[in-house]
Amino acid sequence: WAKLEAIVGNKDRIATLANDIVTHFKEREQVFEGKAMIVAMSRRIAADLYEEIVSLRPEWHSNDLDKGVLKVVMTTSSSDGPKLQKHHTTKAQRKALAQRLKDEDDPLKLVIVRDMWLTGFDAPCLNTMYIDKPMKDHNLMQAIARVNRVFKDKPGGLIVDYIGIATNLKKALGFYSESGGKGIPAETHEKAVDIMLEKLEVVRQLLHGFDYSGFFDAAVKDKLSLILRTEDFILNIEDGKSRFIKEVTLLGQAYALAKPDQATMDNAEEIAFFQAVKARLAKFETGGAGSGNGYDTVIKNIVDSAIASDQVIDIFSAAGMEKPELSILSEEFLKEIQGMKYKNVAIELLKKILNDEIKLRSKHNLTKSKSLMDMLNAAIRRYQNNLLTTAEIIEELIRIAKEINKADKRGEEMGLSEDELAFYDALETNDSAVKVLGNDQLRAIAREIADKVKKNATIDWTIKESVRARLMVIVRRILNKYGYPPDKQPAAIELVMKQAENLADVWSMA
Known part of the structure; x- marks a missing residue:
């Protein structure tokens, strides 16, 4: 072990390793935001690697526990020299660092470990592991599982092997399968490239017959216009929107794992175009798919660069519309x-x-x-x-x-406030009540119900049965007072209570 540690910890090798990790991580960040763990063979190597990395990226260092991009997570003893002791962490400090690493918005992006956090540690935003330590069997499977946790649009974790664990990984995967494990826990980088190229061809076929080649050299305004024309083409295909969004999502996931293979570089612009179109289509989704910025995090930077501009672009003009001056549902906007x-x-x-x-x-x-x-x-x-x-x-x-x-x-x-109108509409759904009472009577009922319910609704009334029961009695008395048809009252009370619950949040924020 000592001989191997001396070879692995050679000064020149550590310098090369640090440079490779920094370069790879920065390139990976451009297409796939996330965090990384570096597994070192010994505490000495971990400390040396930290020094080499911060020499390349001084801004990553900080003496403060709650600052800095890079940290070493380990313990030391009194016999260790100052070089190692400055990286000593207590249990409380390690807990604080763990919370930082788990927080996707925290600037802590990389940690160097030897044994800690390789089992039982969950940080879903962790997507890359750089292994420079001999590992095998259960310990190896446990370690690589750190980067395979489900998180947003993460397609899987990436393992970068510097020590030669391929044979041990195959054995560990064989043990995993024999033990009843399901699915494929690991794929080679070459497989990711093959999948990316396959999905790229699928997306191209979806756009067969549509020429988008002009996108790559066009001005930004023309790029936006071409994206809109592409959307229009896709929306004219049966189930085109959902098929395109699905296939481009799979393409983006494969791209993230295949990076930085030369095939990803060669096709980056075209994939960026597909992602830009997908982002616009996703904006039309009425559920969760259209939330956020509409771009997969794995690809957003190349999309940004593909349509980057130093000029202000009128999106309405690119869409062939005049820019509306009034509200979103104004006559002018609807005509456009x-x-x-x-x-x-x-x-x-x-x-x-x-x-x-x-x-x-x-x-x-x-x-x-x-x-x-x-x-x-x-x-x-x-x-x-x-x-x-x-x-x-x-x-x-x-x-x-x-x-x-x-x-x-x-x-x-109608001379009703917004609250009163809401209760009026709840009462008006009953046609026979409208015929018997007329609009004037219904307006009077709506005003009184709005006033009484608002006065009697406490902060937690929606979960207190006693308060709910009292409100239902109040509503029933008002309906009886104005002669609301008795046989229609149960349905009316139910609607009024639902409307009251709906307004409870509005009232609580007022």
């Missing part, structure tokens, strides 16, 4: 959408805007928002079933947008 060159994009844009606007209003008026959402979903279903043409669905979506605008003004026209 209706006149867009890319009709499939216009449909997706309208669907997304309307869905978001209705959800926003549902925080205040549950009943009306449900009615509008039902209207939107019905229109989309008719379009998907080929009962509406492209022009007709755009007309229908714009009509729904105008309904939303109209709904926003109803309270003012």
Whole structure:
């Protein structure tokens, strides 16, 4: 062991190792944000490697525990020299460093360890392990598992072998399989490159018949316009959006693992284009897929560089639209959408805007928002079933947008506050009640219910059965007072209580 440690810890070798790790990690960060662990053979080598790395990157060093990009995690004894002792950590300090490493936003990016944190340590944002220590069997499997934890769009962990663990890894994987382990816990780098090239071809085939070659040399405005045309082409393919997003996501994952192979360099611009298109398509998603910035973290930097610009670009102009001066659902803006060159994009844009606007209003008026959402979903279903043409669905979506605008003004026209209108809509769903009482009576009921419920709703009333029961009694008395049809009261009370619960969050923030 001593002879091997002396060879592994040779000064020139440590300098070469430090340079390679720094270069590789910085390149990997450009396409795949995450953190890394370096496994050293001994504490002496760990300390020497730290010095070599900070000589290359002085800004990574800090004497403060809560600062710095690079740290050594180990213990020392009184017999160790000052070079090792300065890296000594107590149990409390190691706990603090662990929290820093687990926090994806913390500047601590790399740690050097010998034995610590190789088993039982979970930091999902850890995606790279540099191994410079002989390891085998269970210990090796435990170590590589540190970088394979599920995290966001991480495709898997990357193991960089400096010591020659390939044979031991095969044996460990054989033991893993024999013990009943499922799946493939490790793939070679060459396999990742093959998968990347395979997925690249799949995405190219999805765009067969569409020429996007002009993207790479175009000005930024023209690049944005080409991205929109590509979206329009994809949206015209059956299930095109979901297929494109799925395949480009898989391509991005393979790219992240294959980097920095020459094949990734050769195809980086084209992959960046695909990711830019995917990001725009994902913006149309009404669920979680469209959240955040829309880019996979594994690829965002090459996307940024592909459409980087030092000039201000009018995105509306690139889309063939005049920039709207008024609100998102103004007449002017809706007319611009209706006149867009890319009709499939216009449909997706309208669907997304309307869905978001209705959800926003549902925080205040549950009943009306449900009615509008039902209207939107019905229109989309008719379009998907080929009962509406492209022009007709755009007309229908714009009509729904105008309904939303109209709904926003109803309270003012009826002399009701926003809260009162929400309860009015909950009561108005019953047609027979409207016929018996008329709008004036319903408005009076809505005003009184809004006033009484707001006064009697405590902070935690939604979880206190006694408070809920009291509110239901109050609502029932008001309905009886105004002659609300008895047989319709249970449904009305249920709707009023749901609306009250919906408003509870609004009231608590007021």
